[in-house]
Amino acid sequence: MNDFLDLFISYLAVEKGLAANTQEAYSRDLAGYLNYLERQDRNAPADVTSGDVAAFLGLLKTGGLGARSRARCLSAIRMFHKFLMIENYAETNPASIIEAPRTLHKLPDFLSAQEVDALLTACSGLSGENIRDLAMLELLYATGLRVSELVKLKLREVNLASGYLMTLGKGNKERLVPIGETACQRVADYLERVRCKLDPAGQNRFLFLSRLGDAMSRQAFWNIIKKRTYQAGISKNISPHTLRHSFATHLLENGADLRSVQVMLGHADLSTTQIYTHVTRERLKRLHREIHPRG
Numbered sequence: 001m002n003d004f005l006d007l008f009i010s011y012l013a014v015e016k017g018l019a020a021n022t023q024e025a026y027s028r029d030l031a032g033y034l035n036y037l038e039r040q041d042r043n044a045p046a047d048v049t050s051g052d053v054a055a056f057l058g059l060l061k062t063g064g065l066g067a068r069s070r071a072r073c074l075s076a077i078r079m080f081h082k083f084l085m086i087e088n089y090a091e092t093n094p095a096s097i098i099e100a101p102r103t104l105h106k107l108p109d110f111l112s113a114q115e116v117d118a119l120l121t122a123c124s125g126l127s128g129e130n131i132r133d134l135a136m137l138e139l140l141y142a143t144g145l146r147v148s149e150l151v152k153l154k155l156r157e158v159n160l161a162s163g164y165l166m167t168l169g170k171g172n173k174e175r176l177v178p179i180g181e182t183a184c185q186r187v188a189d190y191l192e193r194v195r196c197k198l199d200p201a202g203q204n205r206f207l208f209l210s211r212l213g214d215a216m217s218r219q220a221f222w223n224i225i226k227k228r229t230y231q232a233g234i235s236k237n238i239s240p241h242t243l244r245h246s247f248a249t250h251l252l253e254n255g256a257d258l259r260s261v262q263v264m265l266g267h268a269d270l271s272t273t274q275i276y277t278h279v280t281r282e283r284l285k286r287l288h289r290e291i292h293p294r295g
Contacts, residue, residue, distance in 0.1 A: 001038055001042060001044075001048075002038065004045070004080075004089065005030060005034060007083075007087070008030070008080055009026065011083050016171070017171055018171055019171065022170065022171075026076045029072065029076040030076050030080055032056075033073070033076075033077055037052060045081070045089050045090035046090060046091070048090075048094050052094065053077060053098050054098055056077075057070055060073065068101075070101045071100045071101050074100050078093065078095040081093040109236065109242055110242060110248075111234075111238070111242060111243070111246045115236070116141060119238075120134060120141075121232065122228045122231035123137060128193070128197070128198075131190050131194050132190050132194050132195075135186040136224070137224075138182060138187070139183045139186070140244070140247075141243045141247055142247070143167075143178075143247070143264070144243075144247035144248055145167060146244060147218050147222070147240035147241065149169060150208070150240070151206075151215065151216045151217060151218055152168070153167065153206065153207045153208065155205060155206070157207075158179075158207060160188055163179045163180065163181070163184055164178055165177055169266035170266065173268075175263065195209060198213040199213050221240060222240065225239065226238075252276050258273055261276065
């Protein structure tokens with residue numbers, strides 16, 4: 001059965017246009033499943049039954065894997081068997097009747113406006129590092145980009161004059177995102193005072209560079225977030241995604257419509273964006289309990 005995995009990953013890349021990170025995630029989820037099938041002497045797609053799929057998910061549960069991770073694994077298994085049917089390697093999908101594990105929707109963490117201000121203030125100063133970090137954080141909060149989208153952003157994809165950037169999101173889908181005046185100013189300051197010194201020959205195509213003039217990595221930006229969080233005196237465990245959550249939550253709190261936020265975040269499904277309406281509702285209820293005399 002493992003022989004079909006490479007074919008499936010190629011299908012995800014060529015036919016579905018999924019990003020490399022997504023392909024790797026599918027490959028990881030399916031590796032354990034296919035090894036399990038081989039141990040059960042299921043050597044062909046026709047040999048696999050719904051009972052096999054259920055038994056594998058049961059093993060994952062016994063091993064302590066959470067419901068959300070098991071649901072994601074089942075999704076990968078379903079797509080894999082659907083691919084086998086599309087390519088005429090199988091006649092049925094044994095995973096189609098398996099019910100996904102119930103998951104509790106964890107509300108995303110986000111920063112208050114005051115905490116965002118504190119995080120940005122932590123970058124105050126005239127050093128190149130401060131100017132760059134402030135530009136990155138301002139841009140992330142202003143656009144709601146994923147960290148991978150931020151560090152892969154290229155110079156030609158940012159138009160400060162018009163106040164927009166173009167980014168390539170999940171599934172290699174392009175989207176146009178407004179930047180905002182403050183973030184535009186911070187990025188312009190970084191370009192004029194810092195980046196030109198890091199890349200004097202103008203040979204690097206990426207917008208944000210390390211102090212050595214290389215493209216910024218995801219891990220390097222995680223370290224920037226940790227450092228600035230500590231300097232801001234914020235006790236929350238903040239990740240780059242926290243600013244994306246804050247961007248969406250603050251937009252909805254200030255009257256933005258759900259569809260617009262969906263487009264800016266690059267969500268394929270509106271239900272993914274709707275989690276932020278739960279965040280704002282929960283915040284309102286908490287404020288009511290804290291402030292109302294009979295709360």
